[in-house]
Amino acid sequence: MPRVAIIGSGLIGRAWAMVFARAGWDAAMYDAVEGVASKALGLAAEGLNELAKHGLVDDPKGAAARVRAAKSVADALDGASYVQENVPETLEAKRAIFAELDRLAAPDAILASSSSAIVPSLFSENLAGRARCLVAHPVNPPHLVPIVELLGAPWTAPETIARAKQVYESINQVPIIVRREIEGFILNRLQGALLAEAFRLVGEGYVSPQDLDKTIKDGLGLRWSFMGPFATIELNAPGGIADYCARYTGFYKRLQAKPASLDVFDDANVGNILKEWGKQAMPEQLAELTRWRDQRLAALAAHKKAQPSP
Numbered sequence: 498m499p500r501v502a503i504i505g506s507g508l509i510g511r512a513w514a515m516v517f518a519r520a521g522w523d524a525a526m527y528d529a530v531e532g533v534a535s536k537a538l539g540l541a542a543e544g545l546n547e548l549a550k551h552g553l554v555d556d557p558k559g560a561a562a563r564v565r566a567a568k569s570v571a572d573a574l575d576g577a578s579y580v581q582e583n584v585p586e587t588l589e590a591k592r593a594i595f596a597e598l599d600r601l602a603a604p605d606a607i608l609a610s611s612s613s614a615i616v617p618s619l620f621s622e623n624l625a626g627r628a629r630c631l632v633a634h635p636v637n638p639p640h641l642v643p644i645v646e647l648l649g650a651p652w653t654a655p656e657t658i659a660r661a662k663q664v665y666e667s668i669n670q671v672p673i674i675v676r677r678e679i680e681g682f683i684l685n686r687l688q689g690a691l692l693a694e695a696f697r698l699v700g701e702g703y704v705s706p707q708d709l710d711k712t713i714k715d716g717l718g719l720r721w722s723f724m725g726p727f728a729t730i731e732l733n734a735p736g737g738i739a740d741y742c743a744r745y746t747g748f749y750k751r752l753q754a755k756p757a758s759l760d761v762f763d764d765a766n767v768g769n770i771l772k773e774w775g776k777q778a779m780p781e782q783l784a785e786l787t788r789w790r791d792q793r794l795a796a797l798a799a800h801k802k803a804q805p806s807p
């Protein structure tokens with residue numbers, strides 16, 4: 498069995514353990530805080546049982562048995578050909594753990610960071626093994642949302658990216674390649690553009706936040722769960738993408754001439770949005786909503802698995 502070392506066993510680390518283990522890998526989870534990795538074992542087992550209810554794992558007990566808690570970084574790395582790092586999102590933490598991983602991991606092991614926003618050149622530049630380092634950014638929760646953004650530094654070997662892509666495909670994730678470093682990678686740049694406009698439209702009183710959410714969940718988002726914006730516009734004009742652009746880009750140019758300003762994210766506008774949103778969810782309600790979201794995502798993942806793309 499191939500072995501993965503999961504470094505940092507919080508929200509994302511334990512989900513990665515589930516993803517690798519359900520695909521047949523042995524996964525060793527390590528966490529710097531005593532007791533966290535062993536608690537994560539139970540949470541991963543529960544998560545695998547939930548996945549099984551939706552047909553998303555055949556043998557949840559077998560998968561859970563392939564996950565273990567490691568006593569140290571070196572113990573987690575024992576026999577690992579792949580490392581998925583999930584420590585907190587600070588440059589200092591990433592630099593320190595990557596220096597340790599590069600020192601201790603097998604020479605041919607790939608070192609992948611789950612970082613949401615830190616480009617790999619910032620924490621791998623001075624490492625002897627910098628050619629084997631990359632960012633592999635998942636979306637929460639990675640056991641239900643399969644996209645992984647792969648991003649190398651200028652010195653990351655092309656074979657590292659190619660091998661990482663193969664690994665994620667083999668564990669049923671959907672890797673994409675970010676061809677060169679850019680802040681926010683791809684997913685969060687798209688999300689940021691949408692949020693900026695949403696904050697402007699609600700903040701300036703054009704629409705309520707609830708109606709704006711409906712525009713996505715009962716409008717654009719229905720298509721987006723199985724096709725992206727390019728595939729969408731290809732079908733929105735009889736002559737495909739070129740025809741769509743000829744018809745509609747003048748309109749989009751007018752909209753983009755006045756983009757949302759930076760102050761949509763300032764306290765005053767955030768205050769307007771919170772007032773309109775109208776409810777301050779308690780932690781237990783947020784936990785309940787998270788469970789509901791994960792169940793819906795699991796049902797959607799099962800549907801997508803049964804209806805592969807053309």
Ligand SMILES: NC(=O)c1ccc[n+]([C@@H]2O[C@H](COP(=O)([O-])OP(=O)(O)OC[C@H]3O[C@@H](n4cnc5c(N)ncnc54)[C@H](O)[C@@H]3O)[C@@H](O)[C@H]2O)c1
Pocket residue numbers: 504505506507508509510527528529530533582583584585586590594611612613614634635636637
């Ligand atoms: N939460 C998300 O939505 C999300 C999504 C995508 C990517 N990420 C990225 O994943 C990474 C982890 O985020 P998270 O949400 O799981 O955070 P988290 O706080 O839930 O987990 C981080 C864990 O790392 C442990 N830790 C700290 N220092 C460590 C060290 N030196 N060695 C081993 N363990 C250590 C902590 O004890 C903690 O359990 C971050 O880089 C984050 O940006 C998070």
